[in-house]
Amino acid sequence: MLTRTVTLALVDRLGRPLGSLALPGPTAAAFWPNVDDVVALAREACGVEVTVLRFLSADQPTTPGGAVTYLAQYDGPPIAGLDRGAVRPQWTDPQPLRLPWAKPGGPAASVAWAEGVLAEQGRTMSGAHQMRTWNLSSIWRLDTDAGPVWLKEVPPFFAHEGALLRWLGRPTTPVVVATDGARLLMADIPGTDRFGAGADERAGFLAALLDIQVDAVERVAELLALGVPDVRAEPFRQQVEKMVQHDAGLLPAADRRVLDDLVSGLAARFAALADCGVPDTLVHGDFHPGNVRSDGTSTKLIDWGDSIIAHPALDMIRLRDWEPGGPTPSLTGVWCEFWRRAVPGSDPERAVELIVPLAGLRDAVSYRGILSAIEPAERAYHDGDVVIGLRAAVVHYRTSSHA
Numbered sequence: 001m002l003t004r005t006v007t008l009a010l011v012d013r014l015g016r017p018l019g020s021l022a023l024p025g026p027t028a029a030a031f032w033p034n035v036d037d038v039v040a041l042a043r044e045a046c047g048v049e050v051t052v053l054r055f056l057s058a059d060q061p062t063t064p065g066g067a068v069t070y071l072a073q074y075d076g077p078p079i080a081g082l083d084r085g086a087v088r089p090q091w092t093d094p095q096p097l098r099l100p101w102a103k104p105g106g107p108a109a110s111v112a113w114a115e116g117v118l119a120e121q122g123r124t125m126s127g128a129h130q131m132r133t134w135n136l137s138s139i140w141r142l143d144t145d146a147g148p149v150w151l152k153e154v155p156p157f158f159a160h161e162g163a164l165l166r167w168l169g170r171p172t173t174p175v176v177v178a179t180d181g182a183r184l185l186m187a188d189i190p191g192t193d194r195f196g197a198g199a200d201e202r203a204g205f206l207a208a209l210l211d212i213q214v215d216a217v218e219r220v221a222e223l224l225a226l227g228v229p230d231v232r233a234e235p236f237r238q239q240v241e242k243m244v245q246h247d248a249g250l251l252p253a254a255d256r257r258v259l260d261d262l263v264s265g266l267a268a269r270f271a272a273l274a275d276c277g278v279p280d281t282l283v284h285g286d287f288h289p290g291n292v293r294s295d296g297t298s299t300k301l302i303d304w305g306d307s308i309i310a311h312p313a314l315d316m317i318r319l320r321d322w323e324p325g326g327p328t329p330s331l332t333g334v335w336c337e338f339w340r341r342a343v344p345g346s347d348p349e350r351a352v353e354l355i356v357p358l359a360g361l362r363d364a365v366s367y368r369g370i371l372s373a374i375e376p377a378e379r380a381y382h383d384g385d386v387v388i389g390l391r392a393a394v395v396h397y398r399t400s401s402h403a
Contacts, residue, residue, distance in 0.1 A: 002030040002065035008072040015092040015104040019082030030064035033134035054102035097375040101138035117178040135378040148188045158305030160227035172208040191295030216282035231308040233270035243368045250387040262397045277346030287315040288322045313355045357397040364389030
């Protein structure tokens with residue numbers, strides 16, 4: 001079992017370094033962005049209340065596990081035994097890509113906004129609990145006299161999520177309480193994240209998504225106006241070509257040749273894909289079982305920050321091939337039957353064949369964009385993801401008919 005040990009590099013509300021504090025023993029979770037257990041351990045073992053701001057360093061290349069150091073804000077009385085020799089001025093060096101919640105005072109400002117919104121709605125906030133922080137989101141659970149709500153803040157490249165959720169407004173999507181730019185306040189969703197969902201449950205998730213996607217086909221212009229990124233054929237091809245120039249050197253020479261062949265044929269591949277008749281629409285962008293939450297009665301499709309306008313087979317492939325719960329090949333048939341009914345005369349099976357190698361390219365492009373938009377210290381979360389996507393594209397292209 002992987003474990004995570006934590007050192008907190010403490011600063012005050014003005015960002016002045018105070019010293020470092022090593023927390024005793026491992027945390028409950030090993031995944032670096034999860035910090036609710038870090039905050040709890042600091043409180044229970046050391047008697048201090050902290051807010052984790054951002055990742056600083058680790059003794060291994062990426063999550064999960066290992067010895068991790070975070071920058072954290074502490075506003076209480078002096079703490080005996082801090083390691084002041086460990087103070088590093090660079091803890092608070094300015095960084096142009098730093099996100100608001102990674103700065104002293106940033107999380108408190110967002111919580112204060114949420115508390116004000118709730119007060120205007122006649123609700124009283126009784127507690128705020130930091131759950132997660134990293135370069136893709138800051139998440140807090142807020143207790144109120146009418147039950148919990150969730151505060152989520154996202155980077156600029158995901159800032160369309162709040163507007164999109166309002167647009168969706170379905171029983172199968174989160175309920176929006178309020179939005180403020182990249183901040184989003186949502187109603188509580190009972191249940192658990194369905195990481196280990198089996199075939200039947202995944203088929204239900206796919207049906208809920210397909211219901212959204214077929215409705216969105218004729219409303220793509222509305223979605224683009226909300227800020228949902230356009231990753232249809234030509235924008236996607238341009239993004240891939242730019243990414244390959246930057247990252248193809250990560251692959252062995254033989255793989256680079258295969259990748260070059262795939263990329264040089266993208267225009268023809270997209271033309272063939274269009275001939276299949278399955279239209280571009282709203283794509284969730286990260287549609288795995290962990291982004292579905294259910295209590296057995298109600299099911300919600302969550303985390304729409306990665307959403308794009310693209311080909312809907314991308315979502316099916318992601319859900320079908322999700323490894324922690326085991327691949328579910330039967331979802332291909334479910335997806336194909338749906339689109340065959342929705343678009344008579346279409347050829348969804350052929351569409352899936354054509355797009356499988358593109359799924360890895362889409363992952364690589366997405367992570368290249370994220371890496372380019374986040375501060376250097378946070379890139380440890382995603383440094384290996386571009387090459388993983390490229391390798392997947394190469395493997396699938398090698399084993400396909402190339403047609």
